[in-house]
Amino acid sequence: MQTISNKSIHDGKSPFPLSQDALALIADRFRVLGEPMRLKLIAALKDGERNVSELIADTGAQQANVSRHLRTLTQAGILSRRKSGLNVYYFISDPTIFELCEHVCGSIQKRLTQQAISISQKKH
Amino acid sequence: MQTISNKSIHDGKSPFPLSQDALALIADRFRVLGEPMRLKLIAALKDGERNVSELIADTGAQQANVSRHLRTLTQAGILSRRKSGLNVYYFISDPTIFELCEHVCGSIQKRLTQQAISISQKKH
DNA sequence: CGTTAATATTACTATATAGTCATATACGTA
DNA sequence: TACGTATATGACTATATAGTAATATTAACG
Numbered sequence: 001m002q003t004i005s006n007k008s009i010h011d012g013k014s015p016f017p018l019s020q021d022a023l024a025l026i027a028d029r030f031r032v033l034g035e036p037m038r039l040k041l042i043a044a045l046k047d048g049e050r051n052v053s054e055l056i057a058d059t060g061a062q063q064a065n066v067s068r069h070l071r072t073l074t075q076a077g078i079l080s081r082r083k084s085g086l087n088v089y090y091f092i093s094d095p096t097i098f099e100l101c102e103h104v105c106g107s108i109q110k111r112l113t114q115q116a117i118s119i120s121q122k123k124h
Numbered sequence: 125m126q127t128i129s130n131k132s133i134h135d136g137k138s139p140f141p142l143s144q145d146a147l148a149l150i151a152d153r154f155r156v157l158g159e160p161m162r163l164k165l166i167a168a169l170k171d172g173e174r175n176v177s178e179l180i181a182d183t184g185a186q187q188a189n190v191s192r193h194l195r196t197l198t199q200a201g202i203l204s205r206r207k208s209g210l211n212v213y214y215f216i217s218d219p220t221i222f223e224l225c226e227h228v229c230g231s232i233q234k235r236l237t238q239q240a241i242s243i244s245q246k247k248h
Numbered sequence: 249c250g251t252t253a254a255t256a257t258t259a260c261t262a263t264a265t266a267g268t269c270a271t272a273t274a275c276g277t278a
Numbered sequence: 279t280a281c282g283t284a285t286a287t288g289a290c291t292a293t294a295t296a297g298t299a300a301t302a303t304t305a306a307c308g
Binding site for chain 1: 144148149150153157158160162163164167201218220221224225228229231232234235
């Protein structure tokens with residue numbers, strides 16, 4: 001785990017006072033979400049916990065691959081795990097992730113809509 | 125640019141009805157934000173447009189690297205460009221990006237706070 | 249025109265990581 | 279204890295991309 005220093009970018013004159021370390025932390029969070037398979041796993045957990053076998057079935061991915069992505073998401077603090085006998089159940093431990101995804105969906109839709117408008121305007 | 129199909133993950137029974145293509149688009153957006161240098165450029169543009177030379181100075185990065193990241197951000201619809209003589213000015217074209225970053229900051233702070241709490245509890 | 253300055257692009261290297269197969273580990277059960 | 283099942287991990291390959299140096303492009307200006 002990194003620590004957050006107080007050094008902000010370009011000598012404290014940044015209008016967005018984020019240190020290099022803070023930027024790296026934020027980028028890490030975005031990067032973890034920047035894989036379709038991990039988003040798929042998050043989506044599969046939206047309605048509650050699932051064990052690994054269920055997530056393999058949900059996603060259609062290989063067991064090793066699912067396991068690795070689950071580890072990444074857990075280390076990022078997005079998921080948590082609960083063991084029950086042979087099974088390991090994963091669940092969303094940071095529900096704010098859904099707001100993030102919806103936020104992104106909104107901006108994508110806005111962009112696609114504007115592209116559609118500009119394309120239709122070019123036709124005239 | 126990809127198109128969004130209506131196929132949702134695991135045969136339409138997903139609680140989060142996102143197609144593979146939609147997941148890829150969302151992941152793309154997150155991945156673009158998943159680089160500290162690009163976040164740094166976005167931060168440098170928070171208060172208004174800047175030309176490339178200014179952004180090079182702001183970030184301390186190489187000209188070619190800044191130029192490439194600016195292209196990535198522009199293609200993602202996050203920035204736009206305006207030419208003025210020899211200079212090219214870049215500016216934020218999707219201001220919702222700042223809400224996204226603040227959202228992520230919030231969840232990171234929450235996580236760090238909870239880690240601090242659990243660590244202090246283990247001491248007792 | 250030719251020169252200079254700002255930006256973009258190309259070619260390259262190094263690194264990170266997604267996916268896969270094989271194997272290890274952990275746990276329940278006979 | 280031995281065995282089977284669920285999950286995790288190690289080793290490997292393939293791919294993507296960040297950073298860099300060199301070069302190309304574009305525009306202003308003499």
